[in-house]
Amino acid sequence: MGSSTFLINTALLVFRSFRNEIFVITGKSVQVDLSFPLSIGLCKRLDICLWKYICLHMLGDNSTSETILDLARKLGVLRVRDLTSRGIHPEYLRRLCRQGMMVRIGRGLYMVADADISEHHTLAQTAKLIPQGIVCLLSALRFHDIGTQNPHEVWIALERSSARPRIEYPPLRIVRFSGRALTEGVEEHVIEGVTVKVTAPARTVADCFKYRNKIGLDVALEALKECRRNRRCKIDDLWHYAKLLRVANIMRPYLEAMSA
Numbered sequence: 001m002g003s004s005t006f007l008i009n010t011a012l013l014v015f016r017s018f019r020n021e022i023f024v025i026t027g028k029s030v031q032v033d034l035s036f037p038l039s040i041g042l043c044k045r046l047d048i049c050l051w052k053y054i055c056l057h058m059l060g061d062n063s064t065s066e067t068i069l070d071l072a073r074k075l076g077v078l079r080v081r082d083l084t085s086r087g088i089h090p091e092y093l094r095r096l097c098r099q100g101m102m103v104r105i106g107r108g109l110y111m112v113a114d115a116d117i118s119e120h121h122t123l124a125q126t127a128k129l130i131p132q133g134i135v136c137l138l139s140a141l142r143f144h145d146i147g148t149q150n151p152h153e154v155w156i157a158l159e160r161s162s163a164r165p166r167i168e169y170p171p172l173r174i175v176r177f178s179g180r181a182l183t184e185g186v187e188e189h190v191i192e193g194v195t196v197k198v199t200a201p202a203r204t205v206a207d208c209f210k211y212r213n214k215i216g217l218d219v220a221l222e223a224l225k226e227c228r229r230n231r232r233c234k235i236d237d238l239w240h241y242a243k244l245l246r247v248a249n250i251m252r253p254y255l256e257a258m259s260a
Contacts, residue, residue: 064092065101069112072102076193077128078110106169111192120191122170126154127196130165133158134186134197136175137211138219140204143189146232147222157182157199157207175211185241202233206241209251221254228258235259 068088072078080090093110096102102110106125120143123135133156138149153171160178185203189196199207205227208220227233238255242248 065096068092072112077124080108122154123196124191124194125170127194129167136199137207138215140199141223143198144201146226181245184244201227202237203241206245206247209247210245224254
């Protein structure tokens with residue numbers, strides 16, 4: 001404790017002399033809590049470079065690094081705010097990346113370098129950034145292994161009145177629903193430790209007919225045929241979601257042909 005206090009006092013005095021900065025130290029002596037982050041009460045103004053130097057070079061950070069790695073393994077995909085909400089400075093995260101122990105997979109998203117990445121990795125990324133989003137349409141078909149679609153964008157459903165998410169990656173295709181059309185027929189799956197909302201197979205097929213002008217009627221028909229052939233859903237469920245989404249008249253001839 002004494003040596004850390006002495007080093008920080010010295011650093012502050014030298015830096016104050018070099019930059020002509022004025023620091024307000026609380027109390028008669030500086031007391032340092034070795035758990036990061038450093039108390040803001042120590043000074044009124046502190047240059048960011050000095051802050052990083054003190055935190056990363058003068059104070060021990062092995063336990064904090066292990067805490068971050070353990071948290072990343074538990075959550076699967078780690079956000080910067082997952083750390084700041086626990087009082088951990090993001091600089092630790094950047095240092096772990098430089099050491100090759102963690103990797104940046106998107107803006108504000110990180111994973112342990114040796115983590116197992118599934119084929120649905122982008123769905124986990126999206127759910128981490130947009131937890132209220134629901135994976136739907138082509139992305140849901142891919143998740144349920146229905147049909148031959150392999151979209152490069154993540155299709156998600158959002159509340160009609162919600163703002164468009166501002167994220168760079170993964171690329172998104174957004175559709176809007178409200179009320180029961182948004183909440184019914186939604187399942188929860190865990191991908192890479194992240195809870196992901198995905199429309200159920202029957203609901204996904206009905207969605208495809210509703211958005212047939214966007215994705216193509218052939219895609220909707222392929223999904224319907226394969227879903228029934230592989231017994232992924234019941235006819236009654238298809239009728240239910242067809243009525244809910246107001247595409248019963250569109251789906252009727254195909255459903256009746258399958259029932260005959």
